[in-house]
Amino acid sequence: MEGKGEMGVEKSEEALRSPEEALRSPEEALKSPEEALGSTEEPPPSGPSGLVIFGQLVQKHSYVSALIIMMVWSITYNNWLTFALLVWSCIIWMMRDRRKYAMMSAPFLAIYGTVLVVLGFLSGLRLSRAELYPGLPPAVIVDFDLNSYHPAPCVHLGAKVFYTFSFWLMFRQQLKERKEAQSLKAESLDEIKVMTPEENQPSPLVAMLISAVKGTLVKYWILFCCAMFFVVSFSGKVVVYKILYIVLFLFCVVLYQVRYDLWRRLLKTFWAVVVGYSMVVLIAIYMYQFRSVSALFRQIMGMSEDGLRDLGLERYRTVELFARILLPAAFLLACILQLHYFHSDFLTLTDLDNIPVREVSRLVKEQNNGKSQETLNSIGLQDSSEKVDEEVDETTGDENAPSSQQDKWGIIVDRASMLLIQALTGLHRVQEISWRLLELHCLKIVSTGIIWVSLQEVSLMNLLFLVLWVFALPFQRLRPLASSISAVWACVMVVCKMFYQLKVIKPLDYSSNCTAGLIPSNSSNPEAELELRKNMLELLRRSILYIEPVDPVYWCGALRKCEGRILPCLRVRTHTCQS
Numbered sequence: 338m339e340g341k342g343e344m345g346v347e348k349s350e351e352a353l354r355s356p357e358e359a360l361r362s363p364e365e366a367l368k369s370p371e372e373a374l375g376s377t378e379e380p381p382p383s384g385p386s387g388l389v390i391f392g393q394l395v396q397k398h399s400y401v402s403a404l405i406i407m408m409v410w411s412i413t414y415n416n417w418l419t420f421a422l423l424v425w426s427c428i429i430w431m432m433r434d435r436r437k438y439a440m441m442s443a444p445f446l447a448i449y450g451t452v453l454v455v456l457g458f459l460s461g462l463r464l465s466r467a468e469l470y471p472g473l474p475p476a477v478i479v480d481f482d483l484n485s486y487h488p489a490p491c492v493h494l495g496a497k498v499f500y501t502f503s504f505w506l507m508f509r510q511q512l513k514e515r516k517e518a519q520s521l522k523a524e525s526l527d528e529i530k531v532m533t534p535e536e537n538q539p540s541p542l543v544a545m546l547i548s549a550v551k552g553t554l555v556k557y558w559i560l561f562c563c564a565m566f567f568v569v570s571f572s573g574k575v576v577v578y579k580i581l582y583i584v585l586f587l588f589c590v591v592l593y594q595v596r597y598d599l600w601r602r603l604l605k606t607f608w609a610v611v612v613g614y615s616m617v618v619l620i621a622i623y624m625y626q627f628r629s630v631s632a633l634f635r636q637i638m639g640m641s642e643d644g645l646r647d648l649g650l651e652r653y654r655t656v657e658l659f660a661r662i663l664l665p666a667a668f669l670l671a672c673i674l675q676l677h678y679f680h681s682d683f684l685t686l687t688d689l690d691n692i693p694v695r696e697v698s699r700l701v702k703e704q705n706n707g708k709s710q711e712t713l714n715s716i717g718l719q720d721s722s723e724k725v726d727e728e729v730d731e732t733t734g735d736e737n738a739p740s741s742q743q744d745k746w747g748i749i750v751d752r753a754s755m756l757l758i759q760a761l762t763g764l765h766r767v768q769e770i771s772w773r774l775l776e777l778h779c780l781k782i783v784s785t786g787i788i789w790v791s792l793q794e795v796s797l798m799n800l801l802f803l804v805l806w807v808f809a810l811p812f813q814r815l816r817p818l819a820s821s822i823s824a825v826w827a828c829v830m831v832v833c834k835m836f837y838q839l840k841v842i843k844p845l846d847y848s849s850n851c852t853a854g855l856i857p858s859n860s861s862n863p864e865a866e867l868e869l870r871k872n873m874l875e876l877l878r879r880s881i882l883y884i885e886p887v888d889p890v891y892w893c894g895a896l897r898k899c900e901g902r903i904l905p906c907l908r909v910r911t912h913t914c915q916s
Contacts, residue, residue, distance in 0.1 A: 390543050399507040400439035403446065404429060405670060406503040412662050413496065415626055416482030418453060423623060427616045430673050443508040450501035456483065457497050461490030480627050555682040562675050565668045572664065575838035575903050576649035578618050583835065585611055587828040595821050601684060608676040615669040618649070622662060625650045647839045780816045784809070787823055796895040798830055830894060834906050837896040844888045844898065 395402070404426045411423035425442070432438050459469060460483050466473075470483060478484060486493040563586070570583040589607055592600045624630045631652055634645065645651070653661050675683075685691075784806050791799040802823060809819035836842070890896045899906040 390547075396506065396510050399503065399510050400436050400443075403443075403503045403507040404435075404439060406500050407446075408666055408670065410497075410500045411623070412659065412666050414482050414493075415623065415658055415662075417480055417627070418456075418482065420623060422449075424620065427620070430677075431613070431616075435677070439507065440511045440514070443504065443511045446504040447501070447508040450497075450504045454494070454497045454501050457490075457494050460485050461494055476628065480629070551682075555679045555686060558671075558675055558679050559683060562668075562671050565671050569664055569668050571904055573902075575835050576647055577839070578649040580832065580835045581614070584832060585614070587831065591821075591824050591828055594824055597689075601687065604684070605676070605680055608672055608680060612669065612672050612676055615665060615672060619662065619665045619669060621650065622665065626652055626658060628652075643840050647841055780820060783820060783823070784816075794895045796892060798826075798833075798894040801826055831907070833894055834896055835903050837890065838899060838903060838906070844890070847889070 407422040407426035411419040411426075413419075425446075429435055429438050429442065462469070462485075466475075466478055466483070470478060473483070566582060566586040570579045570586065573579075585607070589600070589604075592603065625634060631650075634650060635642075638645070640648075787802045788806055791803045805819050805822060809815040888897070897906060
């Protein structure tokens with residue numbers, strides 16, 4: 338009974354305390370935010386580190402690296418097995434939804450790459466080909482790259498393992514996305530998944546760095562592609578596929594100069610044509626390296642070795658093959674990146690109807706109005722007052738020492754940022770002035786250069802430049818038209834000079850020999866014949882018409898042979914007029 342009484346008293350006390358606790362609970366709820374802001378204040382959660390962001394970005398876009406690795410593998414090891422990878426990657430690059438088809442191919446690529454690694458491992462064993470692959474002819478072993486890579490097979494095996502790793506990484510990304518899709522289907526529509534800032538938002542510094550890199554690539558990657566046009570077209574000997582490259586490039590440049598609006602509309606089609614043509618060139622050069630295919634090409638096309646070499650089809654040694662195929666493949670990758678990843682942003686950037694207005698930054702305004710100096714002075718006065726307080730009260734000075742150090746670093750950073758912004762503003766101003774000067778004097782520079790080239794290289798085709806600018810310089814309205822016509826005619830001359838370097842064209846077949854028939858075969862007067870010989874020697878020494886057989890094409894367009902290369906022929910020779 339006593340225990341029951343005590344329990345009843347405790348319950349009554351709890352019942353009496355419960356309203357007090359109910360009244361205290363709102364006070365505690367009101368105090369909790371203050372305590373959280375005061376003593377238990379925590380820094381806001383920061384985003385993931387740059388390394389994590391980079392790893393997630395690589396894994397998310399692993400299909401791009403896998404497609405590139407497929408092309409690199411086929412170039413590094415030239416055989417029929419890797420030729421399948423080259424064709425496979427080219428087909429996926431041309432698809433509209435490249436990521437979808439690449440992810441669908443991920444398991445097959447992982448298995449196929451593993452099979453190639455196993456074959457490379459078997460080929461590296463110290464066994465004869467008859468023991469490893471009995472019954473296979475040597476031509477098949479060479480075409481399928483089943484030879485051994487002694488004395489260092491581990492290097493080649495390691496390269497193939499690295500290539501296969503990219504396929505497995507893409508396969509892992511596919512499995513991850515499939516698992517996420519299944520989990521989303523399993524969840525109900527009422528459930529809301531809250532994403533933390535660490536999952537969806539990178540740190541501000543990383544986001545700013547990514548934006549800066551992307552903006553730079555969008556703005557300047559097309560210049561890299563144009564430079565690659567020159568390198569592919571003018572490197573090595575002149576062949577037909579290089580001439581078509583320079584024809585495409587000159588068409589793009591002339592259209593940009595003549596009709597800018599039409600150039601912007603056709604730019605995507607232009608890059609698509611360049612990518613498709615580069616794929617055809619790369620596959621044709623790759624297939625021609627096999628002996629059976631090269632013989633089939635000669636039989637079907639009915640051309641000699643020199644004719645196929647003029648087209649650009651030539652068998653190379655193993656050492657030269659990588660360098661010969663690497664350049665068209667690198668150019669193909671550059672054009673693919675421009676077409677699929679930078680083209681749309683580049684069109685937005687070059688839209689003349691929507692030019693963004695540059696706003697002057699706050700620091701520059703403050704610097705021009707003198708407010709920044711007042712801010713620095715106020716900070717300096719505040720710093721000096723804090724120093725006086727530190728001398729009066731040592732304990733207060735010890736507490737404010739870290740804040741004063743932070744103020745000093747803040748002043749340094751603020752001043753350095755203002756100097757940097759001033760330098761960038763000055764550089765931008767110099768750039769604007771330079772462009773203005775070029776806009777004012779561009780036609781004068783172009784006309785002077787064209788007239789100088791026409792006088793240094795006398796020919797019938799250069800006469801058009803001279804006549805055109807003689808009539809265009811006095812009249813300002815005719816100058817833009819003359820510039821456009823000169824650009825088109827210069828492109829025609831460059832293409833003609835490149836075609837003239839082909840081995841099919843032989844100047845000796847149609848050149849004129851002016852020395853033939855000068856000396857009669859039967860001369861009754863020996864003295865007259867001797868005098869005629871002396872005159873002829875003097876004529877041969879002084880006149881350009883009698884030194885060698887005369888090529889009429891040189892007088893027509895200043896076309897000459899330069900041992901198959903085009904750059905020496907494009908240089909202006911100053912001794913033409915002197916001779």
